[in-house]
Amino acid sequence: MDKHRVTQKGFTLIEILIVVALIGIIASIAIPVYHDYVDRARNAAALSDLKNLKSGLEAFFSEQQHYPVAP
Secondary structure, eight states, rough: OGGGGOOOSSHHHHHHHHHHHHHHHHHHHHHHHHHHHHHHHHHHHHHHHHHHHHHHHHHHHHHHHSSSOOO
């Protein structure tokens, strides 16, 4: 009798749908968190660039006693 039993190979539709739903849930959480991380990194880089610019302007002012004029 057991000779005629068919073994299952592959995935069922329900299993695939569950996996797709889980991936969607994880992505809906991970994508906004990633965007917040990128925004914080860009803000930190911009702040660092502004601090470097400020240092350069103050060094110029201490030597020339005036700030540079924009062209």
